[in-house]
Amino acid sequence: MLSQLREYVDACFTALWVQTHEPDEALAEIRRMAADNGWNLLHWDAASGLNGDGNGDPLAAVNALPAIGNSEQTGLIVFRNFHRFLNDIQVVQPLANAVVAGKLTRSFAVVLSPVVDIPVELEKLFVVIEHELPSKETLTQIAQQIGTEPGDLPEDLGPVVDAANGLTRYEAEGVYSLSLARHGQVRPKVVWDLKAQAIAKTGLARIFSGSERFGDLGGLDRLKWHAQLAAKPIPPHLPKGFVLVGPPGTGKSAIAKAMGNEMGLPTLIADLGSLMGSLVGQTEERTRQLFALIRQLGRCVVMFDEGNQQFGGSRDRHEVTGRLIGAILSFMQDSTSGAFFVLTANEVASLPGPLMRAGRMDAVYFVDLPGEEQREVIWGIHLAKYGLGVDHVIPSSEGWSGAEIEHCCRTAAMYGLTLDAAAGFVVPVATSQAVEIEALRQEAAKNGWLSAERPGPYTRSGQQTTKARRQVSRPSNN
Numbered sequence: 001m002l003s004q005l006r007e008y009v010d011a012c013f014t015a016l017w018v019q020t021h022e023p024d025e026a027l028a029e030i031r032r033m034a035a036d037n038g039w040n041l042l043h044w045d046a047a048s049g050l051n052g053d054g055n056g057d058p059l060a061a062v063n064a065l066p067a068i069g070n071s072e073q074t075g076l077i078v079f080r081n082f083h084r085f086l087n088d089i090q091v092v093q094p095l096a097n098a099v100v101a102g103k104l105t106r107s108f109a110v111v112l113s114p115v116v117d118i119p120v121e122l123e124k125l126f127v128v129i130e131h132e133l134p135s136k137e138t139l140t141q142i143a144q145q146i147g148t149e150p151g152d153l154p155e156d157l158g159p160v161v162d163a164a165n166g167l168t169r170y171e172a173e174g175v176y177s178l179s180l181a182r183h184g185q186v187r188p189k190v191v192w193d194l195k196a197q198a199i200a201k202t203g204l205a206r207i208f209s210g211s212e213r214f215g216d217l218g219g220l221d222r223l224k225w226h227a228q229l230a231a232k233p234i235p236p237h238l239p240k241g242f243v244l245v246g247p248p249g250t251g252k253s254a255i256a257k258a259m260g261n262e263m264g265l266p267t268l269i270a271d272l273g274s275l276m277g278s279l280v281g282q283t284e285e286r287t288r289q290l291f292a293l294i295r296q297l298g299r300c301v302v303m304f305d306e307g308n309q310q311f312g313g314s315r316d317r318h319e320v321t322g323r324l325i326g327a328i329l330s331f332m333q334d335s336t337s338g339a340f341f342v343l344t345a346n347e348v349a350s351l352p353g354p355l356m357r358a359g360r361m362d363a364v365y366f367v368d369l370p371g372e373e374q375r376e377v378i379w380g381i382h383l384a385k386y387g388l389g390v391d392h393v394i395p396s397s398e399g400w401s402g403a404e405i406e407h408c409c410r411t412a413a414m415y416g417l418t419l420d421a422a423a424g425f426v427v428p429v430a431t432s433q434a435v436e437i438e439a440l441r442q443e444a445a446k447n448g449w450l451s452a453e454r455p456g457p458y459t460r461s462g463q464q465t466t467k468a469r470r471q472v473s474r475p476s477n478n
Contacts, residue, residue: 001026001131002033005110009039009074013127014102016110020131022168023080023112030078030110040073045080058085062109065098069107076108083117092121099125116285133296139164139172146176147186154185163191166296171198192266203274204290208267208303212258217251218381218402219374223365223452224255224262230340230362231263239362240332241302241341243355245348245449246367247437248429249403252344253305255367259342260301267301268294268339275324283324291331299338306344325352333360347436348443356447366444366451366458369401369430369437374453382406386413395423399430 001018008016020026027043034041042051042064049055050064061077069075085091099109099122111126118126134142139161147153154160164172171194179190196207214224223242230239244252260267275286294302329352332341341361345351354360370378379394386409397405404426412422430437443449444458451458 001129002029004129005030006033006037008127008129009076009108012103012106014106014108015099015122015126016108017116017118017126017128018110018112018131019114019116019128020112021114021133022131022170023114025169026112026131027078027080030076034076038073040068040075041078042068042076043078043080044082046084050077058082058091059094062091062094062098065095065107065109066101066105067107069102069105071106074106074108076110078110078112080112081114082111083113083115086117086119086122089121092119096122096125116288130292133166134169134172136161136165138169139167142169142172143176143186146173146180152180152185154187159188160186160191162298163188163195165298166293167191167195167198199268199293202289202293203271204286205268205270205293208257208260208269210257211261212254213261214255214258216381217254217258218376218378219370220251220255220367220452222450222454223367226363227255227259227262231265238338239340241339241343241361243351243361243364244342244344244367244452245364245440245444246346246452247369247401247433247440248346249401250367250369251402252367253303254402256301256303256305256342256344259340263301263340265300265340266297267303268297269303269305272304272324272328284327287324287327291337294331294339295337297339300340302339302341304341304343306346329354329360347440364447364449366441366449368441368444368452368458369399371453372398374402375400375405378402378405379409382409386410388413388419392419395420397423399428400426401429404428 005016005018018026018030031041033039044050044058044061046056046058049057050061055061058079061079065077067075068077086095095109098107102108116128118128140157143153143157143160143164160176164175167175175191175194176186178194179186182190192207196209200206214227217224223244226242233239244256246252257267257269270290275290276283294300331337332339343351343355343361348356356364375397379397382405383389383392385406388409395408397408400408408419408422408426411417411425412419415422441458441460445460448457450456
C-alpha cells in the first residue's frame with residue numbers, strides 16, 4: 001500500500017481511496033510515511049472530529065482540506081469511513097471542488113473505508129488502493145506473541161498460518177487466543193472455523209466443510225487421475241481448473257467438492273447470484289469482494305455449481321451481467337490468484353462462449369451416466385454407506401445416475417424396504433430427460449470434450465454397453 005500511496009502523491013493524485021479492514025493499522029502506516037516525508041497530516045472521523053477537535057461535521061472537514069497543503073509542503077487529511085457521508089450532494093460537491101483545487105495546493109483527501117463505494121460524481125477523481133492484510137510472517141509473529149508457554153504452539157506453525165491467511169490482525173489475535181482457551185494450543189481447525197464463519201457472513205461464498213474423498217465416488221477414473229495431477233503442479237506453472245458438463249446426478253458437484261480434500265486445499269463454493277446488486281456499482285463492488293476472498297485463501301479450489309444458471313441462464317444477458325462474466329473470466333485467467341476453478345453445468349447453451357474455448361481452462365470433461373462397471377462400484381459404495389445386506393439383490397439399473405442409485409439405497413434403508421421396492425420411487429433422468437441427454441452427448445462428441453471415464457475425447461462409440469446386474473459385492477472395510 002505505502003509504495004502505491006507514495007507514487008500517487010508524487011504524481012499529485014489528490015483523491016485516494018484506501019480499502020482496508022484495518023483502519024488503525026492503515027492510519028499508523030500513513031502517519032509513519034508522512035513523518036518520513038515531512039508531510040502535514042490530519043485525521044478525521046465522525047466521533048473525534050478533525051485531529052480530535054470534537055467537530056464531527058463532515059462538511060467542516062472537507063472545507064479544511066484546501067488549507068492543509070501549499071506549494072512548499074504536502075498536506076493530507078485522512079477521512080475514516082467517509083463513504084457513509086457521500087450520499088449527500090452537499091458533501092460530495094465541496095469534496096469534488098477541493099480535490100480539483102488540491103492539485104495547486106498539494107492538498108490530498110485520503111478516505112479509509114472497508115468498501116469501495118464511490119459516488120458517480122467522484123469516480124473519475126479517486127484512485128483506489130488496497131491495504132494489504134497481514135503477511136504470513138506477521139501472522140507467525142502474532143502467533144508467537146500469543147503462544148508464549150511451552151505447548152501453546154504446534155511444532156509446525158505452517159498449517160496454522162495458512163489457515164489464518166486472509167484474517168486481519170484483530171481476527172488472528174482473537175482466534176489464536178480462542179484456540180488456546182478451548183484446547184490449550186493454537187490449532188488450525190479453530191482458525192478455519194472462524195474463517196469459514198467470516199466468509200459465510202459476506203453472503204458471497206462459503207467454505208465447504210465436508211470430508212468427501214474420491215473413494216466415496218464410483219467411476220470418473222480419468223477425471224480423478226487428472227485432478228490428482230493438478231494437486232501437485234510443477235512451479236511456476238499452476239493449473240487453471242475444469243469445466244464439468246453432464247446430466248444431473250452424475251457426480252459433477254460431488255467430485256468438485258471432493259477435489260479440495262484430495263488436493264489438500266480449502267474449497268470455496270461461490271454464489272454468483274449474490275454478486276448482482278440493484279444499486280449502481282454494487283455488482284462491481286461485490287465482485288471485487290469475491291476476488292479479495294479468493295486471493296486471501298491463496299491456493300484453493302473455487303467451485304461454481306450449476307454454472308449454466310449462475311452465468312446468466314440465457315444468451316440474452318443484461319449489460320451488467322455481461323461485465324460481471326467478463327471480470328470473472330479475466331480473474332480466472334489470473335495465475336497469481338492461486339485458485340483452481342471447477343465449474344459444473346447440466347447444459348452449455350447458456351455458458352459464456354469464451355469459457356469453453358481451448359486454453360481458457362485446463363479441460364472440459366463430459367460426465368456421462370455411469371456404465372455397467374461404474375454402476376457396480378456405485379451400488380457397492382451405497383450398500384455399505386446405508387448398512388444394507390451384503391447379498392442384497394439389486395434391481396435393474398440401466399441408465400441410472402449415481403444419485404439415483406444412492407436414492408434407492410437410502411429409501412430402502414429409511415423405510416425397511418427391499419431394493420426392488422425402493423426402486424419404485426426412482427424416476428431415472430435417462431427417461432425423464434432422454435432427449436436432452438442425447439443432445440448433450442452429441443455436443444460432447446462434436447466438440448471433443450474429454451471423457452471423465454477413460455483417456456481421450458468422449459465418443460458415443462466409447463460408451464460402455466449396459467446390462468442389468470442382479471448382485472453386487474459390498475466393498476471391504478479394509
